[in-house]
Each structure stands twice: as structure tokens, then as C-alpha cells.
Amino acid sequence: KAGVTQTPRYLIKTRGQQVTLSCSPISGHRSVSWYQQTPGQGLQFLFEYFSETQRNKGNFPGRFSGRQFSNSRSEMNVSTLELGDSALYLCASSPAGARGYTFGSGTRLTVV
Amino acid sequence: GENVEQHPSTLSVQEGDSAVIKCTYSDSASNYFPWYKQELGKRPQLIIDIRSNVGEKKDQRIAVTLNKTAKHFSLHITETQPEDSAVYFCAAYQGGSEKLVFGKGTKLTVNP
Numbered sequence: 001k002a003g004v005t006q007t008p009r010y011l012i013k014t015r016g017q018q019v020t021l022s023c024s025p026i027s028g029h030r031s032v033s034w035y036q037q038t039p040g041q042g043l044q045f046l047f048e049y050f051s052e053t054q055r056n057k058g059n060f061p062g063r064f065s066g067r068q069f070s071n072s073r074s075e076m077n078v079s080t081l082e083l084g085d086s087a088l089y090l091c092a093s094s095p096a097g098a099r100g101y102t103f104g105s106g107t108r109l110t111v112v
Numbered sequence: 113g114e115n116v117e118q119h120p121s122t123l124s125v126q127e128g129d130s131a132v133i134k135c136t137y138s139d140s141a142s143n144y145f146p147w148y149k150q151e152l153g154k155r156p157q158l159i160i161d162i163r164s165n166v167g168e169k170k171d172q173r174i175a176v177t178l179n180k181t182a183k184h185f186s187l188h189i190t191e192t193q194p195e196d197s198a199v200y201f202c203a204a205y206q207g208g209s210e211k212l213v214f215g216k217g218t219k220l221t222v223n224p
Binding site: 031033035040041042043044045048050055056058090097098099100101102103104105106 | 205211
């Protein structure tokens with residue numbers, strides 16, 4: 001059974017650019033959540049999607065957005081990148097909600 | 113909203129000793145408390161979880177205890193081994209919000 005797949009694994013972007021990250025959940029999982037991980041701040045919740053609907057959103061600026069497709073794959077987009085957006089972005093999937101998350105390996109974004 | 117405090121931030125033990133990591137949460141409506149282990153450069157992995165109707169749960173060398181009245185829960189690792197070295201995160205699930213709120217993590221080092 002394939003795990004949660006995130007692409008790309010690494011990204012280097014310039015300040016002001018935008019970026020799109022992808023997450024393919026475990027087959028059958030309909031809930032996908034995104035987290036930002038930085039040293040000292042732990043895992044900060046970005047948003048959660050279920051059946052193409054955003055059910056919850058964390059305290060991040062509107063530059064951070066996401067969506068989920070009918071096949072449960074999810075993307076998150078960050079526009080007008082800032083240096084402080086450099087982080088590991090993790091997505092997690094589960095059958096129905098926040099219980100029993102399985103995380104992907106993450107996308108490490110570096111903004112220069 | 114929910115807030116999770118985790119202590120200590122770093123913990124160093126000798127192989128064979130026990131390790132205890134403590135977390136407190138703020139929202140009495142939280143009802144699910146997972147623990148994740150993240151080895152260097154890898155994704156967080158669920159190691160044990162507990163629901164609010166249970167006071168203690170064990171899985172081999174790992175145990176979690178929950179005190180709902182005091183709103184705190186703890187991870188206990190006995191007979192520690194070098195491969196237990198990792199960052200451990202506690203989390204609390206806010207019922208109905210479909211999000212996990214994580215503590216900032218504890219870096220555990222087990223010295224041979």
C-alpha cells in the first residue's frame with residue numbers, strides 16, 4: 001500500500017515568487033491536512049480538506065491557499081514568497097479526519 | 113483555540129533508563145491525544161495514541177497516561193535504546209475542528 005506522496009521533495013525559490021506543492025494521500029483516505037514545520041515552532045496547522053471542502057484553516061496569511069481534487073489529491077500554493085516561508089511542508093492523510101494521520105515525507109522549501 | 117505545551121524541549125538519558133515527556137492542553141473538549149516520533153530527516157510517525165475515555169495505554173516499552181482533570185498527558189519510554197533518539201511530538205485533537213494541535217517537540221537523545 002503506497003504511503004502519502006509529496007512532490008517535489010526540495011524546492012528553492014526566490015523571494016516574491018509563488019510555489020505549488022502537491023500531496024497524494026493514501027488510497028481511500030479522503031482527509032488531507034497541511035502543516036508547516038520550522039525549527040523551534042514545531043508543526044503549525046495550515047488547513048484541512050475533506051471531499052474537496054476546506055473544513056478548517058490555521059492562522060496563516062492569505063498568501064497560503066490550498067485545494068483538494070475529486071481524487072483526494074491536494075495542492076497548496078504560497079504566493080509572494082518571503083524568506084520566512086522557508087520550512088518543511090508536511091501533508092498528512094487519514095480516512096476521515098484528524099485521527100490516525102499518516103504523514104508524507106514533506107517538501108523542503110527554501111526561499112532565497 | 114487549543115494550545116499544547118510540551119516539556120522538556122530536550123532530554124538526554126543513558127541507555128536503559130526511562131524517559132518521560134509531558135504535555136498540557138487547554139481545551140477541555142479535546143478528546144484524542146497522539147504521539148509522533150520524527151527521526152532526523154524523516155517524516156513524523158504515529159507511535160501511540162490515547163482517547164479521552166482511557167487513562168492509560170501501553171505498547172511494549174511505550175506508555176501514555178492521560179489526566180483529563182488536570183488536562184495533561186505524558187509519554188513514558190522504558191529501557192531506552194539508542195534508536196529511540198528522535199524528536200517526539202504530542203498533539204491534541206480538538207473535537208469537531210478536524211485539526212491536530214501539536215506541541216513544539218522534545219528532542220530525546222539516548223546515550224549508549
